[in-house]
Amino acid sequence: MNHQKLIVSLSPHVYAPASVRCIMMDVLIALTPALLWSIYVFGINALRVTLLGVASCVVFEYLLQRYVLKIQPTVDDGSAAVTGLLLAFNLPSNIPSWMIILGCFFAIAVAKLTFGGLGNNPFNPALVGRVFLFVSFPVAMTSWPIPLTNRFQFIDAMTQATPLSIVKEGLKNRIPVVDLMAKIPNYFDLFIGNRAGCIGEISVLLLFLGGLYLLYRKVISWQIPVSMIGAIFAFSGILWMIDPSAYMTPLFQILTGGVFLGAIFMATDMVTSPMMPWGMIIFGAFIGILTVIIRVFGAYPEGVSFAILIMNAFVPLIDKLTKPRKYGKVKNV
């Protein structure tokens, strides 16, 4: 018997059929319906933004790891592609190409690799990239093409405001909510995604279906999306009940902006969210509350990205407060 080639290692000797790449692929699959919808709504420009976003992130990660950090590139784990896709989803469709490339560079180089690469970044890289672009180029980042028009042009001169910015502007000028409601798409259009906005955030329905897929694949758990959307609904609901003429309905608040994209795909990023179920609920709830505060009382019409980034910073603390109960731990010891 030839047993020179026996492999010796410690137990366990069998492993679950799961991998980091598998998780990242699941996220990409879950985002595909929303991507197809955005291409339908915003035309080839959405495709341009997405492809450029994904390609830039992957290429930057490869080049930086290979030639600057001089380590084995890890683009094959799929995380750079996910960052690129999510960043693209957070951009308007007629943003100039060079801005996309710059945002991707910031996301990968500063938000991810500076901290040590996958698993070590405290903040969601795609959101850091988005916020970087947002504060650097506020005009380009808030120029929203009209849905279902000019779908075959790369430069889109016709733009309109998002429902959230219409509301922000209107309320500032003391226009009553009833009049504002006439200017924005109805709830059904908001739900299926017939509205202006970032390319990936518009269709609540398709993002929700993607979320169900991720839940089924156990890539995300229900706690963060439910507590975040629930907190937005509850908090804005309270404000609305106090004064329905000055505050928007809770349904409007959860169907607009990046709530579903943020709740299902951004806040649930494993690396930058808490580990335990209760921690996730706290995390999600605070993102929801912060989102409403920024939208209603802050300077910006939309607050999901800022809220998530702020709560990212609290993740270590939340993890510390919600440690699992150890088996056999005697009370009062």
Next chain:
Amino acid sequence: MKIFNGLASFPRGGVHPQELKLSANRPIEFLSPPRIVTIPVSQHFGAPAKPIVKVGDKVKIGQVIAEANGFVSTHIHATVSGTVTKIEMCMDMSGYKRLAIILNAEGEEWLEGIDLSRTLKAEIILTGPQIIKKVQQDGLVGLGGATFPLHVKLSPPQGKHADVLLINGVECEPYLTADHRLMLEKGPEIIVGIQILMKALNVSKAMIGIEANKTDAIDHLSKLTKDTPGIKVVTLKVKYPQGAEKQLIEAIIKRQVPIGGLPIDVGCVVQNIGTAFAVYESIQKNKPLVERVVTVAGESLNRSSNFLVRIGTPVSYLIEVAGGLPEDTGKIIGGGPMMGKALNTPEVPVVKGTSGILVLPRMYAKRDPVLPCIRCARCVSHCPLGLEPYLLMNLVEKGMSEEADREAIMNCCECGSCAYVCPAKRPLLDSIRLGKSFIAQQRKEKAKT
């Protein structure tokens, strides 16, 4: 997280690997003893036994060849009749060389007074203390794998008392079917064995935990215990590590063993099915522990089987009988795939704690490249003991043993669920073991000074 299907189970964590019980339908086959057996003197938890034979001595089957060295130790018996040819350091399943007695088989001669008949003897004559003494003399240890000397477990420390005996028929490791077959084929004997254990412990209640995937064994033992007072069969959810001592206790009687404590602290003692059968043979048939049932299995193996094997039989001999080592073999494991040990050579002997020999194809035997932790928290949510394996690994890698100790690293039962589920293929359990052995070493040194 709650129990939806109504079956008892431990409440948190756990995994469900592919069951792969390839040999579940293969009756136990008696394996004729090999020409040479290698019997290590350290086959149990505790001090190694002291050899009392010399090279050249003639021995019979069942004769004591090494004596217990202290209370936490047990006798070792000859498993073939013949001549002692060598007493020397031999490789055992741990991969280390340890003292072993090597016998050359000549004929098949049992020690007088051992009852080899198959008739069931149900009447228990010995008293509790006599039973405890007898099982030590017959070299009985826990046969589930931990090999803790049985008489120690049956003698609770002063002031502690068991009120229930739990019998572990879970066999939650993939592939293994030795206990399953034993329950099907030796049911009445096992029930008598349980009654003996109950008498020794002076308890009136015993519960047999069996995973729901062994319906035939559950039906069989339920039928047998219908008229036996105090013994109950409990069906458990198929989930690994349902058969780990702490998890089994929590699943059946909803008690948690305190950190650093023993099952006796919560009033119970856990024994394995195989041990119950060995107890029957020792007490009723005067037969010491010279053989045990071993599952030999593997996808590429010709004949995955359950063998009744003499202690000291080389692993290579078992594999030969099961159809020979397959061409694509990458790993040979002593025990189950979740907790067993990889062997670097099949030329090591079967010992008291060997429940299975697995032959894994090369494609399953290699580990995938390790990626950074992505904080998916699967290790945390699957840990049956509520530990945070990713954190323990970080602490161990940074040499922060005090913090790791505070995070209850020593409570880890090494079930491997964390490493099993990790999508980044991180060697979580390797690091935890390293940390545990380091802390154990530190404690030992502290105790000295």
